[in-house]
Each structure stands twice: as structure tokens, then as C-alpha cells.
Amino acid sequence: MERYKILEELGDGTCGSVFKAIHMETYEIVAVKKMKRKFYFWEECMNLREVKALRKMNHPNIIKLKEVVRENNELFFIFEYMEYNLYQIMRERERPFTEEEIRSFMSQVLQGLAHMHKNGYFHRDLKPENLLVTNDVLKIADFGLAREVSSLPPYTEYVSTRWYRAPEVLLQSSTYTPAIDMWAVGTILAELFTLSPIFPGESEIDQLYKICCVLGTPDWTTFPGATNVSRLMNICYSEILPANLSDVIPNASLEAIDLIMRLCSWDPLKRPTADQSLQHPFFHVGMWVPYPIRDPLELKLNNIAGAKPNLELNLWDFGAEPDDCFLGLTLAVKPSISNLEAVHDVSQGMEENILLCSDFKNHQEQSVLWSFISPDQNGIHPPVESSLSLSFSSIQHPSVVPQSSGFPITSLQPNILDCPLLAMSSPFQQSHYH
Numbered sequence: 001m002e003r004y005k006i007l008e009e010l011g012d013g014t015c016g017s018v019f020k021a022i023h024m025e026t027y028e029i030v031a032v033k034k035m036k037r038k039f040y041f042w043e044e045c046m047n048l049r050e051v052k053a054l055r056k057m058n059h060p061n062i063i064k065l066k067e068v069v070r071e072n073n074e075l076f077f078i079f080e081y082m083e084y085n086l087y088q089i090m091r092e093r094e095r096p097f098t099e100e101e102i103r104s105f106m107s108q109v110l111q112g113l114a115h116m117h118k119n120g121y122f123h124r125d126l127k128p129e130n131l132l133v134t135n136d137v138l139k140i141a142d143f144g145l146a147r148e149v150s151s152l153p154p155y156t157e158y159v160s161t162r163w164y165r166a167p168e169v170l171l172q173s174s175t176y177t178p179a180i181d182m183w184a185v186g187t188i189l190a191e192l193f194t195l196s197p198i199f200p201g202e203s204e205i206d207q208l209y210k211i212c213c214v215l216g217t218p219d220w221t222t223f224p225g226a227t228n229v230s231r232l233m234n235i236c237y238s239e240i241l242p243a244n245l246s247d248v249i250p251n252a253s254l255e256a257i258d259l260i261m262r263l264c265s266w267d268p269l270k271r272p273t274a275d276q277s278l279q280h281p282f283f284h285v286g287m288w289v290p291y292p293i294r295d296p297l298e299l300k301l302n303n304i305a306g307a308k309p310n311l312e313l314n315l316w317d318f319g320a321e322p323d324d325c326f327l328g329l330t331l332a333v334k335p336s337i338s339n340l341e342a343v344h345d346v347s348q349g350m351e352e353n354i355l356l357c358s359d360f361k362n363h364q365e366q367s368v369l370w371s372f373i374s375p376d377q378n379g380i381h382p383p384v385e386s387s388l389s390l391s392f393s394s395i396q397h398p399s400v401v402p403q404s405s406g407f408p409i410t411s412l413q414p415n416i417l418d419c420p421l422l423a424m425s426s427p428f429q430q431s432h433y434h
């Protein structure tokens with residue numbers, strides 16, 4: 001570890017303390033996570049969930065583990081350094097994020113998560129503090145609780161952060177799935193709009209109560225494996241009706257509201273996967289939609305008469321009302337088009353007829369090559385005073401372009417921009433429910 005000079009402490013978590021450090025030869029800035037417990041054998045280190053999960057994953061939206069160093073029975077993870085976490089960014093933010101910014105953060109979270117789930121892992125502790133950001137690039141971090149999808153239930157109880165915890169975990173379901181990550185994504189998406197947590201429970205019961213206040217009472221049969229459904233029954237002695245989510249998150253578009261509703265479904269089976277979420281219309285506003293092929297002169301006359309463009313677009317099923325169509329596609333249409341531009345665009349549109357999906361980045365997927373910087377090919381190093389490390393390098397894969405959308409919006413509600421946040425005072429806030 002003498003190759004690194006510690007610069008400052010970045011965070012002190014449950015499993016370890018994280019420091020900003022500089023590599024003394026390359027001057028690369030890194031984050032060093034020093035684990036709190038001692039490690040006497042390399043085998044123990046390699047069995048850690050964080051190492052097992054991260055060695056399998058190499059993706060632009062997943063934090064890169066560069067090295068593992070064991071020195072004097074202490075274990076250090078060397079990560080690529082990231083400047084901020086999403087919690088800090090939200091805390092320091094003085095005005096709301098634009099939907100464009102939120103879309104960018106969320107598409108990165110979902111791409112990282114899709115990669116993780118495809119590789120057979122789920123994170124289990126997604127929260128704004130674990131989403132690291134540098135120059136608008138977001139990476140998922142803290143795989144301390146990551147679990148293999150194939151590992152057998154029942155899962156032992158674990159301490160994820162309450163506010164982002166899925167209902168099936170709160171109800172101590174014995175079989176939870178990657179859908180618990182999707183619940184967390186929904187709550188983080190909501191928080192990016194309001195800059196405050198949507199379900200800020202003060203105890204586990206209060207957490208369930210706050211969820212009920214927004215989603216309404218669930219169907220009791222949703223959680224067949226839950227060992228603690230009585231928790232819900234205690235809360236829902238009388239039926240709680242769902243709130244209008246547009247009242248709770250007044251600055252969110254209808255597409256965002258729809259996605260949050262789906263992600264925060266009581267029933268884990270109803271939540272979209274990360275891949276499915278990326279296909280949701282919320283991510284499709286960057287599309288260039290061609291004007292219908294019509295006579296340029298006719299369009300010119302229409303524009304002069306002040307008529308709105310007649311959008312005959314069937315990208316998604318927006319319902320029968322023409323206004324619905326218009327609402328859903330506001331960002332796809334140039335808002336103030338001059339007559340001359342209109343004529344020009346129509347003639348261009350006839351030839352081009354292009355769909356451009358600007359929100360998706362052509363990410364280059366990467367895979368890991370493991371190399372031991374030690375003579376021992378088994379990775380087991382008995383001398384306790386030795387300082388040994390694992391390092392990781394990567395190779396490039398061809399870029400991936402996302403598929404087209406097939407996500408219907410079923411519930412379109414008016415977007416009430418000036419509605420106050422729903423006040424959710426809870427009878428379950430006292431500490432004796434902990």
C-alpha cells in the first residue's frame with residue numbers, strides 16, 4: 001500500500017472506510033476502501049460478495065475495482081475514483097433537476113443494473129449514496145450486499161437502507177428477487193424530481209405506512225412468502241386509497257409518473273426489469289419524429305392560419321384524445337416553427353424519415369481479464385506480513401444499440417405543476433416501532 005498516498009477520508013460505511021488516494025508513480029487518483037475486519041487468508045478475500053460480484057462485471061455504469069491488496073491481514077479495495085455521490089448532488093442542489101438530467105442519470109443506473117442482473121447478481125442496497133457521479137457519468141457502487149440471483153432462498157435478513165427497501169423485504173418475504181432493485185430505482189427516480197425521499201419511513205412500520213399512503217392498500221395475496229404480513233394488517237385496518245402520484249411529484253411528466261408507478265408496484269412481478277424500463281417512453285423524448293407527408297403548400301397555409309401541426313403519430317398508444325398525443329410528444333416537436341422552416345422540414349422529412357434516439361449512449365461493454373500480480377497462481381498467500389494485490393484490466397467489446405419501444409402508457413393524468421406536495425403525517429413515526 002506504500003504505492004498509494006492517502007489524501008482524505010471520503011466516507012465511513014458499515015464494512016469499511018473509504019479514502020481518496022493518489023498512486024505515487026502514475027499520479028492516478030483512486031478511492032481506497034479499507035475493510036474494517038481482518039482477513040487472514042486470500043480465500044476469504046476472494047469469497048467476499050463485493051469481490052465476487054465486481055470481478056464478474058465490467059460496465060461503464062458499474063464502479064471498476066482496479067486492485068485488491070492484502071497487507072498485514074488488512075484488506076484494501078482500490079476503486080476508480082468518483083467525485084460525488086447522488087445524495088451529495090441532490091443535497092447541494094438549489095433548483096430541481098431538469099427531466100433531461102434525470103433521464104440521463106436514470107438511463108445510466110438502469111444500464112448498469114441491466115448488466116448486473118444479466119450477470120446473475122442483484123445489488124440489494126441501491127440508494128443515492130451508492131450512485132457515484134463524475135462529469136455526469138454515473139456508476140453503481142458498493143456491492144457489499146450484492147447477491148447471486150441463483151443463490152438459494154431463504155435469504156438472511158439484511159440491513160439495506162430503509163427508505164429504498166422494497167415492501168417484500170419489509171414484510172420479510174423469504175424469496176425476493178432482482179425486483180427489489182427495481183423498487184429502489186423507482187424511489188430514486190421520484191426523489192430526483194422532488195429532491196427528497198418519497199418514502200422517508202422512520203421505522204419499518206412507518207416505512208410501510210408511508211408506502212400505503214401513496215400506493216394505497218395492497219392486495220393481501222401479493223406476498224405469499226411473507227412471514228410478516230401482520231405488519232401490513234396493523235397499518236391497514238381501514239383501506240387506504242392511493243394518492244395521485246402527480247400530486248406527490250408535481251414536476252414530473254406523465255411518462256415519468258407512469259414509470260415510477262410501474263417500478264413502485266406492490267407486486268414484484270409487476271415491476272419492469274431494467275431492460276424493460278429502458279424501453280419505457282420516459283426515455284424516448286429525444287426521438288426525431290418526421291412530419292406526416294403532406295403537400296407543403298397545404299401545410300404552409302395551415303401554419304399561416306395559426307393551426308397547430310396535426311400529429312398523426314402512432315409511436316405509443318396515447319389514447320383517443322388528440323391532446324394526449326400532443327402532450328406525450330411535446331419534446332419531439334419543434335415548438336415554434338416558422339412557416340419557411342415548416343415547408344423546408346416537410347420536404348426534408350419526406351426523404352429522411354429518421355428516428356433518432358438521442359438519450360441512449362452507445363456504451364462500450366467491457367469484460368474483465370483477471371491477472372494476479374503474485375507468483376502464486378492459486379491466489380492463496382499465507383505469509384501474513386506480505387503485501388499482495390490483484391489487478392484488473394479490460395478489453396473493449398462492440399457497442400450496443402438499444403431496441404425500439406413497445407411500452408404502452410395506460411394511465412395519463414393531467415400534470416398538476418403547481419400542486420403542493422402531499423402531506424403525509426404518519427401515526428407510525430414513534431420510535432417504539434423500530
Ligand SMILES: Nc1ncnc2c1ncn2[C@@H]1O[C@H](COP(=O)(O)OP(=O)(O)OP(=O)(O)O)[C@@H](O)[C@H]1O
Pocket residue numbers: 010011012013014015016017018031033063079080081082083084085129130132141142143144
Ligand atoms: N470509488 C469511489 N469514489 C469516490 N467515493 C467513493 C467511492 N466508493 C465509495 N465512495 C464513498 O464512500 C462512501 C462509502 O462507501 P461504500 O458504500 O462502498 O462503503 P460501505 O462500508 O459499504 O458503506 P455502506 O455502509 O453504505 O454500505 C460512499 O457513499 C461514497 O461517498
